[in-house]
Amino acid sequence: MCANLDSEMEFKFAKRMSEIKASEIREILKVTEKPEVISFAGGLPAPELFPVNEIKEVNRIVLEENGAKALQYTTTEGYRPLRNWIAERMNSRLRTSFDCDNILITHGSQQALDLSGKVFLDEGDVVFCESPTYLAAISAFRAYGCEFIEIPTDDEGMIISELAKRLENCKRAKLIYVIPDFQNPTGRTWSIERRKQLAEVSAKYGIAVVEDNPYGELRFEGDSLHAVKSFDVTGNILCTGTFSKIFCPGYRIGWIAGDKDIIRKYVLVKQGTDLQCNTIAQMEISKYLDLYDIDTHIEKIREIYRKRRDLAIQTMENAFPENVVFTRPNGGLFAWVELPTYINARKVLEKSLEQNIAFVPGGSFFPNGGKENTFRINFSNMPEDKIVEGLTRLGDILKDFV
Amino acid sequence: MCANLDSEMEFKFAKRMSEIKASEIREILKVTEKPEVISFAGGLPAPELFPVNEIKEVNRIVLEENGAKALQYTTTEGYRPLRNWIAERMNSRLRTSFDCDNILITHGSQQALDLSGKVFLDEGDVVFCESPTYLAAISAFRAYGCEFIEIPTDDEGMIISELAKRLENCKRAKLIYVIPDFQNPTGRTWSIERRKQLAEVSAKYGIAVVEDNPYGELRFEGDSLHAVKSFDVTGNILCTGTFSKIFCPGYRIGWIAGDKDIIRKYVLVKQGTDLQCNTIAQMEISKYLDLYDIDTHIEKIREIYRKRRDLAIQTMENAFPENVVFTRPNGGLFAWVELPTYINARKVLEKSLEQNIAFVPGGSFFPNGGKENTFRINFSNMPEDKIVEGLTRLGDILKDFV
Numbered sequence: 069m070c071a072n073l074d075s076e077m078e079f080k081f082a083k084r085m086s087e088i089k090a091s092e093i094r095e096i097l098k099v100t101e102k103p104e105v106i107s108f109a110g111g112l113p114a115p116e117l118f119p120v121n122e123i124k125e126v127n128r129i130v131l132e133e134n135g136a137k138a139l140q141y142t143t144t145e146g147y148r149p150l151r152n153w154i155a156e157r158m159n160s161r162l163r164t165s166f167d168c169d170n171i172l173i174t175h176g177s178q179q180a181l182d183l184s185g186k187v188f189l190d191e192g193d194v195v196f197c198e199s200p201t202y203l204a205a206i207s208a209f210r211a212y213g214c215e216f217i218e219i220p221t222d223d224e225g226m227i228i229s230e231l232a233k234r235l236e237n238c239k240r241a242k243l244i245y246v247i248p249d250f251q252n253p254t255g256r257t258w259s260i261e262r263r264k265q266l267a268e269v270s271a272k273y274g275i276a277v278v279e280d281n282p283y284g285e286l287r288f289e290g291d292s293l294h295a296v297k298s299f300d301v302t303g304n305i306l307c308t309g310t311f312s313k314i315f316c317p318g319y320r321i322g323w324i325a326g327d328k329d330i331i332r333k334y335v336l337v338k339q340g341t342d343l344q345c346n347t348i349a350q351m352e353i354s355k356y357l358d359l360y361d362i363d364t365h366i367e368k369i370r371e372i373y374r375k376r377r378d379l380a381i382q383t384m385e386n387a388f389p390e391n392v393v394f395t396r397p398n399g400g401l402f403a404w405v406e407l408p409t410y411i412n413a414r415k416v417l418e419k420s421l422e423q424n425i426a427f428v429p430g431g432s433f434f435p436n437g438g439k440e441n442t443f444r445i446n447f448s449n450m451p452e453d454k455i456v457e458g459l460t461r462l463g464d465i466l467k468d469f470v
Numbered sequence: 471m472c473a474n475l476d477s478e479m480e481f482k483f484a485k486r487m488s489e490i491k492a493s494e495i496r497e498i499l500k501v502t503e504k505p506e507v508i509s510f511a512g513g514l515p516a517p518e519l520f521p522v523n524e525i526k527e528v529n530r531i532v533l534e535e536n537g538a539k540a541l542q543y544t545t546t547e548g549y550r551p552l553r554n555w556i557a558e559r560m561n562s563r564l565r566t567s568f569d570c571d572n573i574l575i576t577h578g579s580q581q582a583l584d585l586s587g588k589v590f591l592d593e594g595d596v597v598f599c600e601s602p603t604y605l606a607a608i609s610a611f612r613a614y615g616c617e618f619i620e621i622p623t624d625d626e627g628m629i630i631s632e633l634a635k636r637l638e639n640c641k642r643a644k645l646i647y648v649i650p651d652f653q654n655p656t657g658r659t660w661s662i663e664r665r666k667q668l669a670e671v672s673a674k675y676g677i678a679v680v681e682d683n684p685y686g687e688l689r690f691e692g693d694s695l696h697a698v699k700s701f702d703v704t705g706n707i708l709c710t711g712t713f714s715k716i717f718c719p720g721y722r723i724g725w726i727a728g729d730k731d732i733i734r735k736y737v738l739v740k741q742g743t744d745l746q747c748n749t750i751a752q753m754e755i756s757k758y759l760d761l762y763d764i765d766t767h768i769e770k771i772r773e774i775y776r777k778r779r780d781l782a783i784q785t786m787e788n789a790f791p792e793n794v795v796f797t798r799p800n801g802g803l804f805a806w807v808e809l810p811t812y813i814n815a816r817k818v819l820e821k822s823l824e825q826n827i828a829f830v831p832g833g834s835f836f837p838n839g840g841k842e843n844t845f846r847i848n849f850s851n852m853p854e855d856k857i858v859e860g861l862t863r864l865g866d867i868l869k870d871f872v
Contacts, residue, residue: 207742340609
């Protein structure tokens with residue numbers, strides 16, 4: 069191998085490579101692999117809730133019934149019975165009238181974002197997003213050379229009047245990206261009014277919306293709110309979904325749903341990207357949905373996460389200094405913490421890693437750089453005693469900073 | 471939904487969408503789902519050779535030993551024991567000294583091509599390839615807005631003196647893409663001399679090479695030839711691999727291997743693309759490799775395919791008109807047929823589909839449009855009697871055209 073490879077090779081990579089950085093979360097996660105670390109950093113589901121025995125059973129059945137099919141190539145679109153189930157589930161929740169041709173199976177909802185970039189974005193196009201927004205959505209879209217316009221948010225979600233104002237003057241607007249339910253990273257849920265307004269603005273300006281919804285099924289209290297998609301009259305709105313949070317993430321099975329003509333374009337793009345998703349994973353999930361009641365399983369997840377959320381919020385209320393504010397989410401995996409503006413969360417992280425406590429500083433969730441006095445807390449992955457211990461110690465650390 | 475969505479939406483997609491077409495193969499494959507069709511169209515492995523019982527067993531063991539880990543998120547790089555196995559396998563075959571950090575697990579080798587596009591290609595960059603070349607590599611790279619320069623090939627592979635000539639005058643050269651073993655679509659294998667020459671040219675011009683090798687393990691006779699990678703002194707050469715042809719394609723597990731600094735860039739790009747590959751699929755394959763002898767399994771595949779190749783060649787020799795020429799591959803899945811120039815293979819396909827016989831016309835394997843008097847024959851997927859019946863009838867159809 070050539071010793072000075074870096075200097076020789078650099079100029080030959082694509083321009084986008086200068087923009088692509090390691091995900092801060094994935095880098096922190098490497099630190100958190102040490103068992104002594106109490107981690108609030110990842111977005112990992114609780115592994116003790118994975119239906120391991122049921123999966124063993126459906127694997128056996130799928131291989132016995134149709135092993136040759138399960139291990140062979142399949143269509144790019146995905147396994148039809150699974151797409152039918154997803155369409156019906158969405159119809160019952162989103163007032164859509166989808167069938168399987170409205171659904172493309174993707175490698176988690178992350179791939180749905182990447183394919184959205186490939187379908188919609190040219191270099192210099194603009195993506196509108198919440199400020200802050202999901203870190204890995206920024207990476208997915210940025211790879212296609214787009215720019216981001218961050219729209220301010222409050223407790224009711226994106227401030228749509230601001231969005232409309234920015235759209236009015238934007239010639240390269242291509243995509244609006246939102247997470248209305250238990251948003252990552254803030255944990256906030258949009259009001260119904262904002263959802264209606266977004267659908268209207270999308271229709272008025274003829275702009276596609278990607279409504280990312282990995283956490284919607286994880287509501288701890290109150291009624292589910294209609295998706296933005298349910299107010300769509302133009303076909304402009306695409307929705308993602310995933311089995312990662314309600315079943316298990318290791319399978320990498322998610323989907324994108326929308327107007328058939330648009331989904332057809334996603335299918336073409338996915339053909340050249342990776343041909344198709346794992347055949348047997350799709351058949352196993354489909355068999356699981358046939359044989360077991362996923363709603364009972366989801367209710368079990370909700371109960372555990374609700375307890376962990378309660379405990380996390382209660383501990384932060386007791387242990388965090390008074391001038392530190394945080395969200396109180398009704399579902400999902402995350403809460404969002406804002407420190408006084410003079411404190412940099414990365415400095416706090418340095419201190420807390422010394423004490424084996426991890427979280428993700430908030431700066432990276434702002435695509436154009438932003439509030440370094442924020443951080444994200446995941447409450448789904450640690451057992452209850454660790455939540456109390458970790459957040460109590462984090463409170464002590466914070467007291468040294470305020 | 472809006473009735474005239476197409477006309478309203480068209481302008482908002484990315485430019486690349488006007489270039490992306492349905493894969494002709496995947497469209498033909500939809501026709502071939504009818505059981506009465508004798509298909510030489512796909513690149514499907516023989517499903518009767520999938521180790522179904524062994525996979526059931528490794529699934530059980532993996533879930534019992536470590537179900538929580540198998541169903542959880544893992545690192546983007548992939549499951550370390552599997553990457554170690556791949557590194558060792560490559561070292562013993564390619565004279566490399568890889569360890570797991572030289573390997574990134576991808577969704578089949580198709581994703582390795584897509585990620586190569588993302589890492590290397592800006593709009594207007596040039597990819598050099600064999601003429602003809604793998605259809606879905608054209609789609610993968612084209613999505614990044616590149617142009618293709620096709621280099622003529624003969625029975626020894628790409629004519630490297632032609633490549634050097636074209637490189638000399640090309641300012642936007644970025645990538646050389648080759649399939650030296652049992653090439654798709656021609657079935658040809660490069661001579662050792664051409665491999666050495668390619669490594670030299672790549673070093674001289676400082677151009678990255680992607681050496682795609684999905685079929686190399688499927689050699690029916692003769693000794694394996696050293697990979698182009700084995701002559702690499704600069705670290706310019708990347709290699710793909712896959713479990714699709716030696717294990718099963720349904721898992722979508724392949725890899726890209728190369729210099730650590732370059733692979734690190736692929737890892738960053740994959741993070742934003744889909745986070746990681748299926749965790750349990752990686753652990754199952756790794757467990758299979760621990761418990762069973764994959765070389766015995768590969769030998770079984772080779773024997774069956776060798777018989778099918780023999781039968782296919784023999785039948786074509788007997789049944790095809792004299793002025794139809796075809797390759798006689800020493801391995802892999804495909805043979806390549808050239809008709810007299812006045813015959814269009816798409817017309818032959820129309821006729822043969824009427825008689826329930828399918829193959830892929832060769833035109834699409836030429837990125838800049840090309841020889842419509844060619845087609846590709848897959849010999850791995852049909853049982854022996856169907857091979858004889860199908861190719862005999864195809865011979866009769868051809869006689870009406872010559």
